[in-house]
Amino acid sequence: MKSILALMLLFPLTGAVFQALFGRKVARRVSEAAACLAVGGSFMLALAAFILGWGATFTLSFFEWIAVDSFRVAADVLFNPLSALMALMVTFVSTIIHIYSVGYMHEDRDYTRYFCYLNIFVFSMLIIALADNLVFLFVGWEGVGFCSYVLIGFWYSDIPRATAGRKAFLLTRIGDVAFGIAIGLFFARFNSTAISFINAHAAELDAGAATIFGLLLLWSAMGKSAQLPLTVWLPDAMAGPTPVSALIHAATMVTAGVYLLMRLYPVLSLSSTAMAAVAGVGMVTALYAALSALGQRDIKKVLAYSTISQLGYMFVAIGAGDIIGSMAFLLSHAFYKSLLFLCAGCILHALHEQGDIFMMGGLKAYMPKVFWVFLAGALSLAAIPATGGFWNKDRLLLAILNNPGDFFNLIWLGALAASFLTSLYTFRLFFAVFAKPVGLAVEEVRPIPRIMTDTLWPLAFLGLTAGYLNLSPEWGGDEWLAGYLAHVQGAIEHIGADPALESQTALYDSALALAGVAVAYMLHGPREFFSFRQLVEWFRAASGAALAGFYLDRFYTVMIARPYKKLSELLWVYADEKMLDGGIVGSGRTLPEFASVLRLWTTGRISTYLGMLFLGFAALACGLAISFYVAF
């Protein structure tokens, strides 16, 4: 088992090293094949580990990484059903996307760099999935942040793209700070940073400490998973190549935050405050992003906001105490959302990177293959009854109701509202792209490489059906996934809600999802239903705000980024270079008697240096003196 897990990690790492060292020297086909094989091999190994390690939970250590005194960090693995499933999903989606990328990148000359980054990404993501020690996990955690940075800005000649990458790295790192602090606190509290140890001893934490840990974990998850208030980087991240958006910004990296909360759920669940915060943040984000998605015109941005919104749902599931539901949601979402992104990649390729959905329309005629798989993804995303997505949402709604109190009732209402919005924005997108004909000329549409369309089918199948893995007994299923995950610490296998409530919930949810489709059809379908000019105007005004993500990004730019830059220049010029100088000369002006002494050596630069030196010394000496005074 150890060698399987080690090889699973080493395959993509070796692939990346190969690309970096030899990628430019070998033929293009070889480089592409090596990249796909590295990840495909990893997938095979993940599958082997999944089967051989069925239901088992164990830890194993590859080597001792950092060891000083009591601070001991090993490169180690905590293997349990959760991590086995995550690794399987990550390698599966990665393999599909690597193959797809061969087609997508076939005109780009910089493919070596692309595949190198992509391989490093898979390596880092697998570390997140498997690592036991939080410091080791942090390697993957920051590694995916780095890969996301370089891949968003992959076409670096275009400054806005590079800037989008930089923004993503910065904002996710604000979350990572909390992760670092959590590591430090865990070490101070438990003298260990291994997840298995922490979870086993979590019960020793008192409520206050648990809340602090819970909130720190939430904050770190918010950065990676683009939850409010750290959402603004994800829509910009769409500047990267589309397969990257599908892999990193839909299926894997952005779910790392959710996954972290599941991994450390025993700590999180100790604090009801932290749990409520997780659910609250998730709910507000889900609504916010769903509304923003309604206003977007760019196909990838609709999907980006949709991802944020869906991640919000996963947070809600965790906050409601149901990690199995959250994991089921995560899996299905990984399939259907990466599918939708890959479809978007096909569409963009065909339309010469023209992404405005209102300039598309009627694409069904030009790309029937893409149409059908896109429909499959859209149905699941909108949680239309009988799709996999529907069962996930059903479980989620029941899990929320399982929590007593007004707060969770409110969350429940929010989740219902968001499910209406989800289906509305999804089918707004669908109808705008495929239904209403705009009259594209046939010659404007480029043919799509077969490799890009053929790789979509497995994702479409899984996107539609993954939810059935967890079909509850009330509907004739056997909750296979829940059974598999049941032994993960903190998991609740069966929600066990009142049957009446259950059918009621299913009814509400399906009604709202279908209503969303209906409204979308009326607004954006092939035929005009509405001619209420006023309504359209009002909607347009609202969507202006939604298009800008309700100005959150602008707020950060004006309130934080610009002042930081401005002040840094002021600080440099006035504090570091002129203040000490000015201080000397200024005091010379105000104190005449002092000035006569100073004037002797306050002319010229040398004297300035002496002044700086003197003042610096004086400041240091004063500081020291105060420090001594306090100590003795």
Add this chain to the structure above:
Amino acid sequence: MLTVIIFLPFAGAIAALALWREPKMCRRMSLCVALADLLLVTSLFFAALRPCPAGSWLLLEDHSWIESLNVRYSLGLDGISLLLVLLTALLGVLSILVSWKQIDEKVGLFHFFLLSMQAGVMGVFLATDLFLFYLFWELQIIPMFFIIGIWGHAERIFATVKFVMFSIAGSLLMLVALVSLYILHGQATGHYTFSLFMLTGFPMSKTAELLIFSAFLLAFAIKIPVFPVHTWLPDAHTEAPTAGSVILAGLLLKTGAYAVLRFAFPLFPNAAFASVPFLIAVGLIGLFYASWIAFAQRDMKRLVAYSSIAHMGLIVIGLAVWNRITVSGAVLQMINHGITTSALFILVGMLDERTRTRDLSEMGGIWTRMPIFSAFFLLFAMSSIGLPGLNNFIGEILILAGAFATHPGAAVIAFGGMVVTLVYILRLVQETLYGVPRREFAEMCDLSGREAAILVPLALAVLAIGFYPGPVLDLLQGPIHSIVGVGVGRMAALP
């Protein structure tokens, strides 16, 4: 052995002076000498990796020197100094290589200064007699003065004068402190000595201890440099030739931090203990203040120079918290910073040789022109922000996680440094590497073999320490255990 390590470069320096008419010969000879020294130290390093007997000192040398004052020529090598000497030898070789093309005037003199500076720095890391330490301390300042002053850029004279003024002020303070310590100890025990071992644990009156400690600390603080006496550093770096910057950032700054660890804290544990909050405060201020200012810089070298101040701030915090974990982190971070920052200075120097500018607003699109150079640039930039898996992360996490037990507040704030560092480094990367390739740089060629030979060892070191720091950390445990152990023991006995 230790004497050979120190005086081999010095002999090379004299030989370089003798060969001043033959620049080519002189370069080759200096390189050979530096390589031989590196080989010596490397073999020592591998010898030390094997499980060695207890006791932190690996090698000691002791001879009487100035009988009348009881000054002794005594050197000692433990894991800490071994790593720093190894770094010195490596950067010594690299700084000769980076100057291969950049320096073409007064070549003999340049190598004389370069090698004698290397000897001085090694002496600082090895001396265990305070008087000898002081001599080596001075020996490293003078060559740097000339290197900046003669081979520097436009504003070199002012920069070098500023550098020397700050350094001399520190040295004077140290000299006064040194002599007073010598006299106090002599008066109290009747035994006049400069030996670090004899002076350690010598009980002094509170006032004396505080005053002498302050003088030492201020002298070392200038070298580190600690906010607010850091203002010499950006100027010195900006004006120095690449080799000067490499030595300055990679080695001279380390001598300050090393001296705090080796001398200031063990000699004056009570005063040191009292100064901890103050040191943590200046470390934190330095970290954020310098990072903030680095963000505004337009000159690439200045930006890296300010980043040095910020990184040194974290090292000061690691030393001040003074437990085994943080001190190990701080020492490792000295090495890491020496590797990474030197590499960044070297890269900026290579770019400067090609573009004749270091202004960020005139850069852009370098990746298209020089992909290999850019890959190295990105690697070292990521090392600088402490990306896990690369060298800096190990030091940072040790300092930060180790500080949590006793100074959680400071550690939480210092974690914020992760973001401010990223802000300026990403700006540096973006404005240099990304963007539309400029037409002026169309003829630019990628790294030459010599340049690659400079960067590859540094890159390997970055990866090796990042992936497998075990051997290096093990080497530090013995000495840090004995130094920190003594300190903590005595601090605990405080009234």
